[in-house]
Amino acid sequence: MNFSQWATGARQTIEATLEAALAQRQPRDLGRGDQVLHEAMCYGVLGGGKRIRALLSLAAGEVVGAPAPWCAQVGAAVECIHAFSLVHDDMPCMDDDALRRGQPTVHVKYGQAQALLVGDALQTLGFELLAELPAPAEQVVRLVRVMARATGLQGMAGGQAVDIAAVGQSMSQDRLEAMHAMKTGALIAAAVEMGALCGSPSEQDLSALRHFSEKVGLGFQVADDVLDVSADAQTLGKTPGKDAAANKPNFVALLGLEGARGYARGLHQEAIEALAPFGGRADRLRELAHALIERTH
Amino acid sequence: MNFSQWATGARQTIEATLEAALAQRQPRDLGRGDQVLHEAMCYGVLGGGKRIRALLSLAAGEVVGAPAPWCAQVGAAVECIHAFSLVHDDMPCMDDDALRRGQPTVHVKYGQAQALLVGDALQTLGFELLAELPAPAEQVVRLVRVMARATGLQGMAGGQAVDIAAVGQSMSQDRLEAMHAMKTGALIAAAVEMGALCGSPSEQDLSALRHFSEKVGLGFQVADDVLDVSADAQTLGKTPGKDAAANKPNFVALLGLEGARGYARGLHQEAIEALAPFGGRADRLRELAHALIERTH
Numbered sequence A, B: 001m002n003f004s005q006w007a008t009g010a011r012q013t014i015e016a017t018l019e020a021a022l023a024q025r026q027p028r029d030l031g032r033g034d035q036v037l038h039e040a041m042c043y044g045v046l047g048g049g050k051r052i053r054a055l056l057s058l059a060a061g062e063v064v065g066a067p068a069p070w071c072a073q074v075g076a077a078v079e080c081i082h083a084f085s086l087v088h089d090d091m092p093c094m095d096d097d098a099l100r101r102g103q104p105t106v107h108v109k110y111g112q113a114q115a116l117l118v119g120d121a122l123q124t125l126g127f128e129l130l131a132e133l134p135a136p137a138e139q140v141v142r143l144v145r146v147m148a149r150a151t152g153l154q155g156m157a158g159g160q161a162v163d164i165a166a167v168g169q170s171m172s173q174d175r176l177e178a179m180h181a182m183k184t185g186a187l188i189a190a191a192v193e194m195g196a197l198c199g200s201p202s203e204q205d206l207s208a209l210r211h212f213s214e215k216v217g218l219g220f221q222v223a224d225d226v227l228d229v230s231a232d233a234q235t236l237g238k239t240p241g242k243d244a245a246a247n248k249p250n251f252v253a254l255l256g257l258e259g260a261r262g263y264a265r266g267l268h269q270e271a272i273e274a275l276a277p278f279g280g281r282a283d284r285l286r287e288l289a290h291a292l293i294e295r296t297h
Helices: A003-023 A033-045 A052-064 A068-089 A106-110 A112-131 A137-151 A156-166 A173-197 A203-233 A251-255 A257-274 A276-293 B003-023 B033-045 B052-064 B068-089 B106-110 B112-131 B137-151 B156-166 B173-197 B203-233 B251-255 B257-274 B276-293
Strands: none
Touching: A003 A033, A003 A052, A003 A068, A003 A112, A003 A276, A033 A068, A033 A106, A033 A112, A033 B156, A052 A068, A052 A173, A052 A203, A052 A276, A068 A112, A068 A137, A068 A156, A068 A173, A068 B112, A106 A112, A112 A137, A112 B068, A112 B112, A112 B137, A112 B156, A137 A156, A137 A173, A137 B112, A137 B137, A156 A173, A156 B033, A156 B112, A173 A203, A173 A251, A203 A251, A203 A257, A203 A276, A251 A257, A257 A276, B003 B033, B003 B052, B003 B068, B003 B112, B003 B276, B033 B068, B033 B106, B033 B112, B052 B068, B052 B173, B052 B203, B052 B276, B068 B112, B068 B137, B068 B156, B068 B173, B106 B112, B112 B137, B137 B156, B137 B173, B156 B173, B173 B203, B173 B251, B203 B251, B203 B257, B203 B276, B251 B257, B257 B276
């Protein structure tokens, strides 16, 4: 099975896990309200996205021989957290985006009040999926702790707060990296760690995987900044350098386009090196690192 | 120690638990952003409120002889969920309230983007507090499951969605009660159940406590609707019947003022009867039921 086949199958598994979780939580038909919320949650979390984080959980589980169904459920939980952050990010008081993957965003389609509740309830669903995992309780508690730390004040939410305050500010490379480590890196790292925690990783395993995640998460962001410039330049009607135009600190502004490309390649290399102790068991993680950093879209 | 002394001490314990949780999560000083989020989270969750839900957790813990520090941490987690819901509820796209307890609401003081993140991060903190509880893992997992179910689509968030859609609609008493059971009842019931789950309750204990919570949660809401009319009528410059004026279904509209008062008294009585098996161990719960339903403010 090549990577593309594996990824397609894995995405189907994640989609089915999320669909089942939502199907099990049917609204109670007390007027239209909770039916709309249920429908809007499905709209917000199903049927789209690359499921990068869930694939990382599955691939990290393979490294330590963890049960694949547990990794899928954990991956689905992380995707709930990711989807909740997108729904809230798109709202007018944040990035005010009307489209995501070519479709109207949740608040455009269902209104802002529902979008707020959709994000809230998707975060909850993420934790609920962890609590329902049929794994030993010690493992479940550790998973909840890891996901909560990655999601809250010292992870994703904190990184977003830094990002909001950073518009129009200059930022050193160290601070830019620390911001991204919180804003996107924390949940990516949690996805990897949580996949591994579905098995019985040694402290050395976890340490190597954390090193891998750190490099992949940062490389992913640098690649994003490169694409923001180079992909847009090929698209008529779009301003090249959207982040730069929005006055957001970014790696291309700091390092130049070629410098940022070289930096991403180096991070990719370091990520691959971190996986050396795992041999062939980490092949899916290697392929994912390649797909995330050397991507063209 | 009388009820008032107990409640004062309990509130101080909850406040200290929340303060310590936030003090342990200091921002990393990456520009102003996460400092502001930290400050706004403190503003949103500390220094106010009756801490009804946390008191219920502590009182329910007393019934089964659960360790009080665990009940306090569980109560603090529930208060994080309650505070998150208030911060989001107050936002312009929901109830658009500028004041809460006489102070500017979070979005008025810190802006809507921060308010959105404050709510998000307070929900996360609630789950993080559970995951950090030094109790056996089986108990912790059960606590996470109970709190998640009460918070999400089939609990608080679902009830809020029903409430949004109910403005201007007529609603039978059954549906109105089912809506409140989700919107406010679910978290009140979770607070009670979670306090008990810090000990080793029997299924009979849990069943009696659930019956108690159902009556108390509903009685609390009926009392709220009564106060909405009777308290406001004494306050010049305020329209008596705020919910009625907002075209929201409510118990006074359905039952009349005296009918609603009688209904609340009956619910209070049923709640007290549900506690009969516990004898004196449930005295704090009895006093809380009295305070919640027979309140005058």
